[in-house]
Amino acid sequence: MASNELEMNRGDGSDLEPMVSLRDLRVSYGDREILHGISFDVLRGETMVILGGSGSGKSTLLRTLVGLERATSGEVWIRGKNIAAISQEEMDEIRKHIGMSFQGSALFGSMTVGENVALPLREHTKLENSTIEIMLRLKLEQVGLAGFEYYMPSQLSGGMMKRAAVARALAMDPEILFFDEPSAGLDPIIAAGIDQLILELKKAFHMTIIVVTHELASAFLIADRMVLIDKGNVVAIGTTSEMRASKQPRVRQFLDRIAEPEVARELDYLQMLTEDRRPANMPGGKGRA
Amino acid sequence: MELVSQIGGGVTNGLAYVGSLATLAGRAAWYTFVAPFRGKPLRMARAFSQAMDVGVRALPILSLITFFFGLILALQSAYELRKFGAIDLVATAVAVSMTRELGPLITAIVVIGRSGSAFAAEIGTMKVTEEIDALETMAINPVAFLVAPKFVAMIVMLPCLTIWANTMGILGGGVFGVLQADFTIGRYVRASVDALILRDIITGLVKSVMFGMTITAVGCLEGLKTGAGAEQVGKSTTRAVVMSIFMVVLVDLVFTMLFFFLGND
Numbered sequence: 259m260a261s262n263e264l265e266m267n268r269g270d271g272s273d274l275e276p277m278v279s280l281r282d283l284r285v286s287y288g289d290r291e292i293l294h295g296i297s298f299d300v301l302r303g304e305t306m307v308i309l310g311g312s313g314s315g316k317s318t319l320l321r322t323l324v325g326l327e328r329a330t331s332g333e334v335w336i337r338g339k340n341i342a343a344i345s346q347e348e349m350d351e352i353r354k355h356i357g358m359s360f361q362g363s364a365l366f367g368s369m370t371v372g373e374n375v376a377l378p379l380r381e382h383t384k385l386e387n388s389t390i391e392i393m394l395r396l397k398l399e400q401v402g403l404a405g406f407e408y409y410m411p412s413q414l415s416g417g418m419m420k421r422a423a424v425a426r427a428l429a430m431d432p433e434i435l436f437f438d439e440p441s442a443g444l445d446p447i448i449a450a451g452i453d454q455l456i457l458e459l460k461k462a463f464h465m466t467i468i469v470v471t472h473e474l475a476s477a478f479l480i481a482d483r484m485v486l487i488d489k490g491n492v493v494a495i496g497t498t499s500e501m502r503a504s505k506q507p508r509v510r511q512f513l514d515r516i517a518e519p520e521v522a523r524e525l526d527y528l529q530m531l532t533e534d535r536r537p538a539n540m541p542g543g544k545g546r547a
Numbered sequence: 548m549e550l551v552s553q554i555g556g557g558v559t560n561g562l563a564y565v566g567s568l569a570t571l572a573g574r575a576a577w578y579t580f581v582a583p584f585r586g587k588p589l590r591m592a593r594a595f596s597q598a599m600d601v602g603v604r605a606l607p608i609l610s611l612i613t614f615f616f617g618l619i620l621a622l623q624s625a626y627e628l629r630k631f632g633a634i635d636l637v638a639t640a641v642a643v644s645m646t647r648e649l650g651p652l653i654t655a656i657v658v659i660g661r662s663g664s665a666f667a668a669e670i671g672t673m674k675v676t677e678e679i680d681a682l683e684t685m686a687i688n689p690v691a692f693l694v695a696p697k698f699v700a701m702i703v704m705l706p707c708l709t710i711w712a713n714t715m716g717i718l719g720g721g722v723f724g725v726l727q728a729d730f731t732i733g734r735y736v737r738a739s740v741d742a743l744i745l746r747d748i749i750t751g752l753v754k755s756v757m758f759g760m761t762i763t764a765v766g767c768l769e770g771l772k773t774g775a776g777a778e779q780v781g782k783s784t785t786r787a788v789v790m791s792i793f794m795v796v797l798v799d800l801v802f803t804m805l806f807f808f809l810g811n812d
């Protein structure tokens with residue numbers, strides 16, 4: 259992948275081809291539809307932040323993009339293939355070109371940090387051990403964990419585990435990097451360190467990066483564009499400045515941290531005490547009034 | 548009507564469970580026996596280390612348990628045989644019981660307690676911490692990576708452990724034979740060997756392989772089905788042990804019946 263090619267296209271929006279395209283994506287768990295027709299593009303080399311509250315469906319969206327959930331209908335185009343309609347083998351081929359950093363790091367506890375990072379290389383390449391050793395040290399260096407290859411994950415702090423997870427995601431030099439809540443569980447200083455790491459990866463590799471988060475400070479720092487998901491729908495999409503200036507009520511509520519109206523309403527104590535709120539499927543329950 | 552629908556539901560759930568087990572065992576078998584010829588070699592290092600855990604590390608406790616069991620068997624059978632003046636047959640009783648039935652079964656139960664629970668706990672914890680998801684996103688198949696090495700280890704180690712268990716059981720019986728039934732060690736061993744027919748040993752070993760497949764399938768399936776949270780890992784582990792014991796006895800019944808009807812030809 260020639261970096262010259264990217265530099266040529268970077269400034270001119272009309273030449274940028276989408277790296278990831280969603281068209282009317284719907285995902286359901288059983289009878290419950292979580293995503294109600296999501297459509298947007300992520301352009302090559304850009305950092306897209308998927309914002310949303312709890313229960314908005316952003317985690318389901320991310321899981322669908324990496325093939326962990328199956329779309330009920332709609333299309334998801336990655337590397338020229340609609341992953342909503344391909345076989346397991348083809349999905350695995352695409353997965354060799356993406357990397358994912360999970361919320362809890364998901365490092366394999368029975369292996370050292372080095373073995374974790376080397377795993378994709380050992381599984382998918384026929385490289386010599388000595389070469390793999392060099393590559394894993396390089397990846398650890400890139401995330402600021404040089405010298406930690408023989409540590410066990412349990413010996414690392416939260417921030418270090420996150421970095422190790424990123425190193426593992428980078429092992430196969432992915433074209434797209436996915437982050438699930440990169441700042442989750444980290445104190446502000448360490449979280450800022452992870453933000454810096456993402457910015458460095460952006461600058462150094464011009465990777466396409468997709469981040470799911472609800473941390474606004476991180477989002478505005480790292481994003482080129484943002485998409486706000488609410489209750490399974492795309493509410494707004496645009497550059498960081500466009501989002502900041504948006505007058506849409508839902509966007510303003512999210513960005514300005516305004517609580518849900520129901521919380522502010524005065525409680526009707528009598529109604530609260532006498533209302534039967536047991537779900538319909540419980541014995542004796544009548545469902546919500 | 549309530550009872551009928553509950554029984555019906557139970558039966559369909561049970562069949563679905565057995566189906567899931569068979570599917571998982573089938574896929575593990577595919578990755579073990581077929582995939583290596585299609586460019587996807589078995590992960591020998593992982594299989595080897597699993598075999599060490601499942602087999603070699605079980606030897607001390609298995610030896611003790613089956614030794615004591617052989618002694619118990621000898622005591623129990625001598626109690627009756629004495630009445631007929633046939634206490635000489637105690638060696639036969641122990642040898643035949645151990646090789647045909649108790650050797651494979653007790654080995655399976657010890658392995659369930661040690662390894663069946665460990666498989667469920669290990670894979671269940673990986674499920675909860677998203678490590679299974681991580682494997683999938685790295686295009687590594689969890690069945691090939693986690694289950695197949697365990698599968699290989701179990702089907703190799705269980706027959707080996709069973710042979711060991713049979714031997715220890717016979718020795719345990721020998722203690723009784725020498726101390727209480729006027730055997731010498733030599734005479735007891737000869738009597739045991741004379742009592743054994745190849746068919747008994749083979750049927751016992753075939754059963755042990757089937758037990759190995761069953762324990763792997765149940766332990767790994769429960770692990771993979773674990774829900775979110777640490778409490779769920781505990782539940783999966785408990786369920787794995789209980790269901791493994793049940794399924795092993797069920798498989799035992801099926802194969803004992805099979806050998807019974809085959810032997811009648």
